[in-house]
Amino acid sequence: MIYAKNLSISYDKKNVVSNFTMNINEGEIVSIIGPNGSGKSTVLKVISRLMKSSNGAAFLDGSDVHSLPTKEVAKKLAILCQHNHSPSDCTVRDLISYGRVPHKQWYEFNNYDDNSIVDWAIEVTGLNEFEHRYVTTLSGGERQRAWVAMALAQKTKVLILDEPTTYLDVSHQLEVMELLKKINEEYKITIIMVLHDLNQASKYSDRMYVINKGKLVMEGRPSEVITKKMLRDVYKIDAHISVEQVSGKPLFYPLGLIKNNDRIEKSNKIVKIREAQ
Amino acid sequence: MTSQSAKDAQIEIRKRLAKRIGIFIAEISLLVVLAVISLRFGSVRFSTGEIINALIDGSDSTIRIIVMHIRMPRTALAILVGASLATSGALLQAVLRNPLASPGLIGVISGASLSAITIMLVFPALTALVPFAAFIGGLVATLLVFTLAWKKGMSTIRIILAGVAVNAMLGGGTSLLSVLYSDRIQGIIMWLNGTLAGKSWDQVKLLWPYVAVGLLVALLSVNVANSLQLGDEAAKNLGVRLNLARTVLCATAAFLAGISVAVVGIIGFIGLIVPHVSRLLVGSDYRFMLPSSAILGAVLLVSADIVARTVFSPIELPVGVIMAVIGGPFFLYLLRKVRGYGQ
Amino acid sequence: MKRFFALILVIILASVALIGCGVQEEETKEADLQEKEVSETSEKNTSEKADQADEQTEDTSSNDKFVLIDFEGNELVLEKMPENIVPISYSLALILNELGVELAAMTSSRRELPDNLVDITKVGNPMRPDIEQIVAVEADLVIMSPRFLAMHTETFKEHDIAFIGIDNSTYEDTKKLIRNFGKAFNAVEKAQEIIAKFEEREKIVMDRISGKEAPRVMIMHGSAGTFTLARDITFAGSLVKMLGGINVTEGLPLEDSLGAYVPFSQEQVVKINPDIILRVAHGRAEDTKKMFEDEFNTNPVWQEISAVQNGRVYDMDNALFFANPGLRAIESLELIAEILYP
Numbered sequence: 001m002i003y004a005k006n007l008s009i010s011y012d013k014k015n016v017v018s019n020f021t022m023n024i025n026e027g028e029i030v031s032i033i034g035p036n037g038s039g040k041s042t043v044l045k046v047i048s049r050l051m052k053s054s055n056g057a058a059f060l061d062g063s064d065v066h067s068l069p070t071k072e073v074a075k076k077l078a079i080l081c082q083h084n085h086s087p088s089d090c091t092v093r094d095l096i097s098y099g100r101v102p103h104k105q106w107y108e109f110n111n112y113d114d115n116s117i118v119d120w121a122i123e124v125t126g127l128n129e130f131e132h133r134y135v136t137t138l139s140g141g142e143r144q145r146a147w148v149a150m151a152l153a154q155k156t157k158v159l160i161l162d163e164p165t166t167y168l169d170v171s172h173q174l175e176v177m178e179l180l181k182k183i184n185e186e187y188k189i190t191i192i193m194v195l196h197d198l199n200q201a202s203k204y205s206d207r208m209y210v211i212n213k214g215k216l217v218m219e220g221r222p223s224e225v226i227t228k229k230m231l232r233d234v235y236k237i238d239a240h241i242s243v244e245q246v247s248g249k250p251l252f253y254p255l256g257l258i259k260n261n262d263r264i265e266k267s268n269k270i271v272k273i274r275e276a277q
Numbered sequence: 278m279t280s281q282s283a284k285d286a287q288i289e290i291r292k293r294l295a296k297r298i299g300i301f302i303a304e305i306s307l308l309v310v311l312a313v314i315s316l317r318f319g320s321v322r323f324s325t326g327e328i329i330n331a332l333i334d335g336s337d338s339t340i341r342i343i344v345m346h347i348r349m350p351r352t353a354l355a356i357l358v359g360a361s362l363a364t365s366g367a368l369l370q371a372v373l374r375n376p377l378a379s380p381g382l383i384g385v386i387s388g389a390s391l392s393a394i395t396i397m398l399v400f401p402a403l404t405a406l407v408p409f410a411a412f413i414g415g416l417v418a419t420l421l422v423f424t425l426a427w428k429k430g431m432s433t434i435r436i437i438l439a440g441v442a443v444n445a446m447l448g449g450g451t452s453l454l455s456v457l458y459s460d461r462i463q464g465i466i467m468w469l470n471g472t473l474a475g476k477s478w479d480q481v482k483l484l485w486p487y488v489a490v491g492l493l494v495a496l497l498s499v500n501v502a503n504s505l506q507l508g509d510e511a512a513k514n515l516g517v518r519l520n521l522a523r524t525v526l527c528a529t530a531a532f533l534a535g536i537s538v539a540v541v542g543i544i545g546f547i548g549l550i551v552p553h554v555s556r557l558l559v560g561s562d563y564r565f566m567l568p569s570s571a572i573l574g575a576v577l578l579v580s581a582d583i584v585a586r587t588v589f590s591p592i593e594l595p596v597g598v599i600m601a602v603i604g605g606p607f608f609l610y611l612l613r614k615v616r617g618y619g620q
Numbered sequence: 621m622k623r624f625f626a627l628i629l630v631i632i633l634a635s636v637a638l639i640g641c642g643v644q645e646e647e648t649k650e651a652d653l654q655e656k657e658v659s660e661t662s663e664k665n666t667s668e669k670a671d672q673a674d675e676q677t678e679d680t681s682s683n684d685k686f687v688l689i690d691f692e693g694n695e696l697v698l699e700k701m702p703e704n705i706v707p708i709s710y711s712l713a714l715i716l717n718e719l720g721v722e723l724a725a726m727t728s729s730r731r732e733l734p735d736n737l738v739d740i741t742k743v744g745n746p747m748r749p750d751i752e753q754i755v756a757v758e759a760d761l762v763i764m765s766p767r768f769l770a771m772h773t774e775t776f777k778e779h780d781i782a783f784i785g786i787d788n789s790t791y792e793d794t795k796k797l798i799r800n801f802g803k804a805f806n807a808v809e810k811a812q813e814i815i816a817k818f819e820e821r822e823k824i825v826m827d828r829i830s831g832k833e834a835p836r837v838m839i840m841h842g843s844a845g846t847f848t849l850a851r852d853i854t855f856a857g858s859l860v861k862m863l864g865g866i867n868v869t870e871g872l873p874l875e876d877s878l879g880a881y882v883p884f885s886q887e888q889v890v891k892i893n894p895d896i897i898l899r900v901a902h903g904r905a906e907d908t909k910k911m912f913e914d915e916f917n918t919n920p921v922w923q924e925i926s927a928v929q930n931g932r933v934y935d936m937d938n939a940l941f942f943a944n945p946g947l948r949a950i951e952s953l954e955l956i957a958e959i960l961y962p
Contacts, residue, residue, distance in 0.1 A: 049513070050513055050514075070513070070516045071518075074514060074515055079514045080514075081508075081511070083508075084507070084508060084511060085508045087506050088561070089560045089562075090561070093290075094562070098504065098507065098511075098515060101504055101517070106498070106500055106501055107497045107500065109500070109564070131289075132290075154514075
């Protein structure tokens with residue numbers, strides 16, 4: 001569905017991403033993880049046509065994403081960036097209605113069908129009681145849901161999200177992630193997201209890509225990716241990995257930063273003691 | 278959705294729509310009333326009876342001339358120019374996403390001024406060409422701003438900075454001419470402050486087709502303007518071609534401002550304040566806010582013109598100063614009254 | 621309560637600032653005039669008050685002191701006759717030159733100069749005189765219009781240069797100052813000669829027009845679209861008044877605080893229906909004509925006015941009518957007399 005081949009991206013002559021290849025199948029939930037500044041958001045922006053790559057190409061359903069007209073891409077792919085802004089008198093319903101823009105001519109207004117789709121998006125995201133509230137008056141989680149609803153109203157097959165949960169508290173984070181899971185399962189929407197919370201990524205993803213310093217480090221199912229070695233090499237942390245009983249997905253518990261060998265010895269000792277118990 | 282909340286939703290939507298349409302109708306009525314007042318009152322006093330008689334049977338040609346060839350074209354011009362400037366400001370505020378955006382920012386006004394002043398001071402024999410020169414000058418200046426701002430696309434910051442630079446240069450040129458030809462400054466003082474004095478049907482005939490085109494394009498771009506308000510990335514996500522949208526909207530804004538300045542001189546303030554007032558009244562949805570801005574712009578300019586020619590009759594004041602005195606305080610008042618704006 | 625007052629304060633300040641800016645702009649632009657076309661009403665009032673003291677009674681040729689009366693009626697006394705005189709005014713320079721006074725330098729001007737003045741040092745315009753040049757010629761007396769002088773008095777004081785403001789706005793001003801210059805510069809006879817010639821021609825004019833009906837006159841500046849009207853404190857206006865013409869700008873509200881040119885309502889012009897329209901603009905008469913022609917020919921508003929209907933619209937030469945030309949002022953008077961009373 002989405003295929004990024006040998007992407008190299010630079011900002012102001014600085015190479016941010018080199019030779020990144022990614023292949024995403026329809027209906028998957030895929031997350032991209034990596035340390036700050038590793039180039040994750042940049043990759044998202046290139047595959048969603050917000051940015052151009054200096055080398056390599058991104059393909060959507062077989063066509064080069066940059067050769068397609070912007071509007072066409074908007075009908076197939078929706079991206080939700082980190083910082084979003086709505087006018088202070090924009091209601092939830094108003095915001096979601098924007099999602100229909102890619103499907104209209106620049107001079108057209110929303111018709112009955114469009115309104116039904118908006119209704120549907122409101123329903124799916126559970127925003128019924130907030131429909132006429134101003135978006136700026138909602139809580140973080142509710143607001144994020146409203147933006148997801150707008151992306152839903154776009155009726156795309158792919159939804160890309162850049163750090164959708166970073167500024168939210170635990171319960172709101174769950175709200176959003178559960179919503180994403182639901183729309184993936186019920187409506188078969190492919191989801192690609194950048195997440196900082198590794199456990200969250202592990203829990204909700206089918207597959208994960210790890211990127212570090214602009215290069216692809218590894219990819220695979222969460223159980224293959226969330227390993228002590230990966231965490232040590234990429235994040236420079238020492239961690240304890242266990243398996244979450246209900247989902248079977250790996251859970252990591254950070255133990256400490258890796259600064260020198262001493263530290264490693266110490267933490268190894270602790271682990272050994274625990275295992276012994 | 279339960280049927281109850283569906284009904285509630287319907288009611289909410291209807292209420293807001295009704296409110297907006299109500300305000301619309303109020304604005305249009307206000308405009309009509311002001312237009313009538315503009316015809317009825319002026320620097321020369323006539324009674325209503327005298328005016329009506331003169332119009333019907335053409336007996337008193339002085340009254341007829343004054344009402345039909347001075348007041349009417351002035352009122353028509355005020356409506357056209359007020360609407361153009363307000364719309365121009367609204368479009369620019371959408372593109373630049375900056376509440377301080379006004380037509381002056383993109384160089385069109387200083388460009389038009391410099392051309393017009395060059396002719397009036399240096400080649401006074403060519404005065405008849407002032408409107409065309411001003412128009413071309415305005416567009417060239419805007420083009421200059423765009424060219425400077427372009428760097429693989431047009432970002433908001435670059436447009437604003439380029440605008441500031443171009444304004445400074447052109448303003449310097451204007452000042453230079455003022456000093457070099459200081460003995461001829463007298464004639465252009467009124468132009469520099471914007472005036473509808475001495476305008477006739479000729480100017481109206483010249484202006485209205487351009488205004489019609491400009492306003493039409495503006496009205497058709499309301500959806501794009503709305504999308505731009507969500508931010509660059511969200512707008513791009515929705516399939517808006519950012520550079521094209523920005524260029525078209527800026528060009529339309531420059532066009533509308535350029536033709537206005539070309540005919541009546543420099544009238545600032547409308548492009549900056551009227552869109553905000555409109556936003557306070559009908560909200561920031563450009564489908565309502567844009568037409569409302571156009572009407573309010575007309576209302577403001579017609580009012581200011583009435584005051585400009587009656588208050589110190591027979592002396593004419595420049596209409597730009599009147600407008601600032603009316604508009605500024607009114608805006609402050611609204612800001613206090615209406616909640617939810619700028620929060 | 622506090623917020624309410626703060627709001628009122630802001631509104632008042634904003635309004636005042638805006639009006640102030642508008643007025644200030646007007647004032648600065650008025651000051652941009654190169655020649656002394658604008659004579660402030662206050663100056664006129666003071667000069668009226670000082671009428672008695674306007675004429676120099678002393679004949680200073682006997683002692684060595686130099687005495688000259690300025691526009692307000694005050695005396696400027698110098699210990700001895702100044703040697704390096706710099707008039708920063710075209711008309712004053714020409715008058716002094718005609719009186720035989722030797723000039724060290726004079727104002728820059730694009731206008732025609734008598735042969736002996738073509739090569740002398742030029743010191744810029746009254747708005748921005750070149751102080752270096754003035755100091756370089758060792759000026760000991762600067763003469764200019766009071767309006768512009770006010771901007772530079774500090775500078776002249778710093779450099780220890782004597783200065784005096786001489787008003788040459790109206791026709792009467794011209795005669796007065798010629799007499800005063802004559803007395804101050806020991807050129808009494810020459811001055812009387814010039815004045816005599818003026819008055820000779822004046823008499824002819826006044827005799828011819830006596831008893832004739834006074835026409836209503838409008839003096840327009842600018843272009844047909846954006847025009848201002850000249851009041852009788854301008855040069856052209858003063859001539860019209862002297863000849864008994866009625867300026868349409870007479871009797872305005874707030875008269876004392878108005879400048880010499882007022883933006884006038886077109887409606888009033890139609891109502892007043894002047895008999896004669898004088899058009900004065902920046903350049904030569906042909907150029908002026910073009911600026912007004914189109915409008916006057918096509919716009920029914922202008923066609924309605926009797927001056928236009930009777931063909932009594934005249935384009936005036938800038939050189940003779942925009943500012944008081946000084947020596948040629950009598951020509952200006954004669955021309956206007958012909959126009960007003962054909």
